[in-house]
Amino acid sequence: MEPFRGSFTPASPISEAGIAAAVEVLRSGRLHRYSAAEGETPAAARLERAFADWQGARYALAVASGGQALQIALRAVGVSAGDPVLMNAWTLAPVPGAIACLGACPVLVETTPDLVIDLADLDAKAQESGARVLLLSHMRGHLCDMDALADWAEARGVTVVEDCAHAMGGLWRDRRAGSIGQIGCFSTQSYKHVDSGEGGLLVTDDDVVAARATVLSGSYMMYPRHGAGPPDGAFADARLDMPNGSARMDNLRAAILLPQLAALPDNVARWNALHDTAADAISEADAVALPQPLPAARRVGSSLQFRLPGLSSDVCEGFVGAAGRLGVVVAWYGAAEPSGYVSAHASWRYAGAQPLPRTDAILATLFDLRLPLHLTPACGAQIGAILAHCAEAARTGRAA
């Protein structure tokens, strides 16, 4: 089999429009979001306006990272040290990290074979723990039944913070991911759907939550200079109650992001075409199980997940090695040790050991690869064919 010779490291250049906007900020010398010239709306404020409009949200706040957006969101909805916070057991480390960095306690909820939160276990864990907040990670863009989730949250009085690090541009029916819970949090880090190196965004329709989040992000008393913030009256308590967490976004990164927001719909279509060619090719192998999306969910296919049910851990390890020798680097959630960007819940020692037998059974044979946009659909087909070949070799015990 011909190896794949492309790279999985994102390598899409910043557009000329983004470069020009960045140079303009550099020439002005006004990199800090509150250092505007007379009559000027700085890029950070313009990004907030544009992102609120894109999301169909009342308020948007630009911050230093996706992880900071999560911490700010949790604190803004009232989470304090010692509080239990529900979250999906299958996600990446910034999610339990955000909860633990507030001194709060992650309560891990089981994952279904379709890679979404298990709503029955969610209800059980909510009752057991008494948690009033759910940090719902739309991990790898897979959306659970958001109608059922919203009904459940309302009935139980649970506040939902959506982690949309992999779901910017995703939809549930005609609603954007991140606009269903009380707050939606996004990352603009290089491996997500828009790229400013590091960065984050947060949206909400709630005046007081928006005001609290703004002060937490480090606004001092300059909150009126935000691009899509609540009326000044909403800050009456927040400006005195909330600590300044110094997690602002600067104008340079905001300037780079603005043109990317306009390009997002096209990029979502390209991602889905790339994903679907890879998924079609890999599904040729009997060994492979792909997660099934719900009909109302429109995912962004910026990564590919699949399972090889029934294969032992030795065979899974052999599969990762064989695919790697053919140029396709896959992450495996069943590995004993955390590695690269992947870690399973057992390695989040700060969260305390929590039994999750159903999640463990899924993670044991779950694989993941990111599909950066410089890859073409032809690359997707080749990657899928290599994975199908290695999966069949693993299932039948042949050498790949």
Ligand SMILES: *Cc1c(COP(=O)(O)O)cnc(C)c1O
């Ligand atoms: C990347 C990521 C985050 C955090 O984003 P950063 O901008 O890197 O802090 C949060 N949740 C998930 C699931 C992520 O993958």
